[in-house]
Amino acid sequence: MKKIFTLILLAGTLVSFQMASQRGHCSQTGELTADVQRLRPVAIDTMANISMTEYKHIVELADKGEIEYDSVYSLGVYGALYDDGCSWYCGGVVDTLTASGCLASQGGFTYGAMNAHDFDHESVWATDGNGIGQYLTFTFAGNNPRITSVAILNGHVKSEKAWRDNSRVKTLLMYYNDKPYRLLELEDSRSLQYFDVDTVGYGPDVENAPKWTLKFEIKEVYPGAKYQDCVIADFIFDGIDVH
Ligand SMILES: [Ca+2]
Numbered sequence: 001m002k003k004i005f006t007l008i009l010l011a012g013t014l015v016s017f018q019m020a021s022q023r024g025h026c027s028q029t030g031e032l033t034a035d036v037q038r039l040r041p042v043a044i045d046t047m048a049n050i051s052m053t054e055y056k057h058i059v060e061l062a063d064k065g066e067i068e069y070d071s072v073y074s075l076g077v078y079g080a081l082y083d084d085g086c087s088w089y090c091g092g093v094v095d096t097l098t099a100s101g102c103l104a105s106q107g108g109f110t111y112g113a114m115n116a117h118d119f120d121h122e123s124v125w126a127t128d129g130n131g132i133g134q135y136l137t138f139t140f141a142g143n144n145p146r147i148t149s150v151a152i153l154n155g156h157v158k159s160e161k162a163w164r165d166n167s168r169v170k171t172l173l174m175y176y177n178d179k180p181y182r183l184l185e186l187e188d189s190r191s192l193q194y195f196d197v198d199t200v201g202y203g204p205d206v207e208n209a210p211k212w213t214l215k216f217e218i219k220e221v222y223p224g225a226k227y228q229d230c231v232i233a234d235f236i237f238d239g240i241d242v243h
Helices: 002-022 052-063 076-082 113-117 160-165
Strands: 037-039 043-046 096-099 135-140 147-154 168-176 179-185 191-200 212-222 231-239
Touching: 037 191, 043 076, 052 076, 076 147, 076 191, 076 231, 096 113, 113 135, 113 231, 135 231, 147 168, 179 191, 191 231
Parallel strands: 037 179
Antiparallel strands: 043 191, 096 135, 135 212, 147 191, 147 231, 168 179, 168 212
């Protein structure tokens, strides 16, 4: 009788252990579980249908006082990418940026990781293949200002045709220090999409804080009309601990 009781107790313990394991953020193979919070964009800046030359002309007019600066700020992505006013970047620095892989250079264009964080909407990171499982990893110094917002310029946004021809990201799994943290659900629009990601990083007041990482892994895509590769034009971070 005692043996049977012990066996039942042991079986119960094993079931409890298995249930506890399933409650974790992520299995060892990196599969998503329900407790990774899903995020939708809190704001969206669309691409203005003007060229870079036209944008620069508008800025010149504003600099001369011939038009209001509001005309520049209202130019969606242009205003967000090319406004040289104060931002998180007055103190925030990306230490390194790497990719799991990228499309080979062709026709004088490159598609490496650095294109995804160069404040240029025409340069892009493009994946070799459909992009599922491919990722970018940003590394920050321990005392770097913390991040609270991530904005993603989704797709080959330099033209409507390029955007449609290439794939765009549908869902992006964000990892904080290699642990699944948020699932970003992007809209299929030629736009810069802002996500509030709460606070990540340690900030300048923590002594000897270690380096920290944000990794963004493509989980789903909106297929391109002509090409299979998936494209991200740029990331922009925002946060605290600056100014
Ligand atoms: Ca870029």
